[in-house]
Amino acid sequence: MATDNDTPTLDARPSDRILAVVMIVIASGALVFSRDMSIMAGVFPRTIAVLLLMFSVVLLVKSLVAHPRRVRPEPGSVGRRLGLIAVLLVWSLALKWLGFLLASVASAALLAGLAHYHAWTLRRAIGYSLALALIIGGFYILFAIVLNVPLPAGLLWRHF
Secondary structure (H helix, E strand, O other), rough: OOOOOEOOOOOOOHHHHHHHHHHHHHHHHHHHHHHHHHHHHHHHHHHHHHHHHHHHHHHHHHHHHEEEEOOOOOOOHHHHHHHHHHHHHHHHHHHHHHHHHHHHHHHHHHHHHHOOOOOOOHHHHHHHHHHHHHHHHHHHHHHHHHHHOOOOOOOOOOOO
């Protein structure tokens, strides 16, 4: 947020410190528990834990250096938040029957529609579709091919 003279300032909320400390504890726990894993099995949890640890330390330092903001936050949409939870829950349950790719494409389309505030245009829909296809395809390649993680194929597709 900028002040009247356009000098940039750091904003901090009291909850930032709590969040940072909780995430540091979770990341540290993940690092401790991943010690018992094999080298290959521990790559992913250790990488995520180190990234979480680094970002949490940055958030903690920022919250200690920054001054609290007194601006009233914008209200959020309870319906969109509940929709996010519902879509993620349905996605996690649909993985078994639809498989990773189909469940992810359907969930990503629902989340894009849920999160989009502006009017839909053909150009915007094509851009979102391409971006979502690249993201889902990238995760599929990363997990299924590079990391050799078995992703659910889906019970419905096993008959074909």
